[in-house]
Amino acid sequence: xxxxxxxxxxxxxxxxxxxxxxxxxxxxxxxxxxxxxxxxxxxxxxxxxxxxxxxxxxxxxxxxxxxxxxxxxxxxxxxxxxxxxxxxxxxxxxxxxxxxxxxxxxxxxxxxxxxxxxxxxxxxxxxxxxxxxxxxxxxxxxxxxxxxxxxxxxxxxxxxxxxxxxxxxxxxxxxxxxxxxxxxxxxxxxxxxxxxxxxxxxxxxxxxxxxxxxxxxxxxxxxxxxxxxxxxxxxxxxx
Amino acid sequence: xxxxxxxxxxxxxxxxxxxxxxxxxxxxxxxxxxxxxxxxxxxxxxxxxxxxxxxxxxxxxxxxxxxxxxxxxxxxxxxxxxxxxxxxxxxxxxxxxxxxxxxxxxxxxxxxxxxxxxxxxxxxxxxxxxxxxxxxxxxxxxxxxxxxxxxxxxxxxxxxxxxxxxxxxxxxxxxxxxxxxxxxxxxxxxxxxxxxxxxxxxxxxxxxxxxxxxxxxxxxxxxxxxxxxxxxxxxxxxxxxxxxxxxxxxxxxxx
Numbered sequence: 001x002x003x004x005x006x007x008x009x010x011x012x013x014x015x016x017x018x019x020x021x022x023x024x025x026x027x028x029x030x031x032x033x034x035x036x037x038x039x040x041x042x043x044x045x046x047x048x049x050x051x052x053x054x055x056x057x058x059x060x061x062x063x064x065x066x067x068x069x070x071x072x073x074x075x076x077x078x079x080x081x082x083x084x085x086x087x088x089x090x091x092x093x094x095x096x097x098x099x100x101x102x103x104x105x106x107x108x109x110x111x112x113x114x115x116x117x118x119x120x121x122x123x124x125x126x127x128x129x130x131x132x133x134x135x136x137x138x139x140x141x142x143x144x145x146x147x148x149x150x151x152x153x154x155x156x157x158x159x160x161x162x163x164x165x166x167x168x169x170x171x172x173x174x175x176x177x178x179x180x181x182x183x184x185x186x187x188x189x190x191x192x193x194x195x196x197x198x199x200x201x202x203x204x205x206x207x208x209x210x211x212x213x214x215x216x217x218x219x220x221x222x223x224x225x226x227x228x229x230x231x232x233x234x235x236x237x238x239x
Numbered sequence: 240x241x242x243x244x245x246x247x248x249x250x251x252x253x254x255x256x257x258x259x260x261x262x263x264x265x266x267x268x269x270x271x272x273x274x275x276x277x278x279x280x281x282x283x284x285x286x287x288x289x290x291x292x293x294x295x296x297x298x299x300x301x302x303x304x305x306x307x308x309x310x311x312x313x314x315x316x317x318x319x320x321x322x323x324x325x326x327x328x329x330x331x332x333x334x335x336x337x338x339x340x341x342x343x344x345x346x347x348x349x350x351x352x353x354x355x356x357x358x359x360x361x362x363x364x365x366x367x368x369x370x371x372x373x374x375x376x377x378x379x380x381x382x383x384x385x386x387x388x389x390x391x392x393x394x395x396x397x398x399x400x401x402x403x404x405x406x407x408x409x410x411x412x413x414x415x416x417x418x419x420x421x422x423x424x425x426x427x428x429x430x431x432x433x434x435x436x437x438x439x440x441x442x443x444x445x446x447x448x449x450x451x452x453x454x455x456x457x458x459x460x461x462x463x464x465x466x467x468x469x470x471x472x473x474x475x476x477x478x479x480x481x482x483x484x485x486x487x488x489x490x491x492x493x494x
Contacts, residue, residue, distance in 0.1 A: 213433075
């Protein structure tokens, strides 16, 4: 009989395996990316209707940061709500939890995959937003810097969202519950990121006040929240 | 699980319950005293007269602002008490997560109820003040916004509790959420130092309070703390007795 090597995989190997499982599932079904992408497009169309009469005389450049983030928040909510739903359907989460691994690895892997999906959707949705609303506008030359707040904001939202969707997975009225918890808790992050994004699009004058400072605050909030979620995840997922 | 180490559990009828009536009475006395002090003893800001408009800082203020400033003596203490109550809720959340004793969940829930009560008080007094000081009911000022968010998280806490059936699971989720909610407290507290706000001054930076103001604020704050403590114990006793009645009912049904 062949000898079966029994070695404990490293934490990173466990993380990589869990992450790969999520990504492979997504590449095969394309469930999350298509639904989030279509939803983002629909939100843009709703904006089109909402702004139809005012878009000519409205300062769209000043509003675009906020509109962009509203789009991201609602699209992320949809994706995060789905991310644990399919884990439950096939009893996959129970299988993962049977493996003797540190629960925070599950959190990190899930947060990373959510983060990657959200980034992928933003890569499509942000240019679409600019295509529909900003072709005649004249944003500041610092426009390219919006990737920084987008990155920081998405990171925090993926972390907090993973935690909260684990909580709401077992509640009644799951999707409503996720929104009720998610929006207030990401609010400080959202506020800071909208300020920084708008500053980058408009080219705000005291650059430190409107771009650097909000980003520092958003980064600090990310770190605190990710650490708290990372520590408390064990309790939540095992409950 | 808890058998190996005996955890001391809060229970109705322990020593804090003997302090309940004195605490509530003293709290009522102190808050009433504070109310009278605020109106009859503390002079308006910077020794202004009510009869004529005066300059405070570089704005002219009239008797409307000078009188509505009296709300400060309740608004600030009530807000501090709401933070303290939330700190207790988070502490009990932590205790629950480490001990898995359902009792701490009851404590946390009751502390959160007290938090909600005082958050609503803060919102109500703050809103009245905003109306008379700046002529608007609502403004998206940084502290107002973070405090509104705090209120929404506290409300979401109760919505979440209602949406989970299994007691153990409900307690875990609620504990985690109370800890997440507590993260907002330092933000709410520090925000006016980071983002200068037109509505909420940093009192210490603007020369502090006169001794009379400080005494009045302290009297009201101690009074409000005592009221919060008394309400907490009352509600906790009620919740515990209800739980014990439920347990007894189940025992009888099993016979």
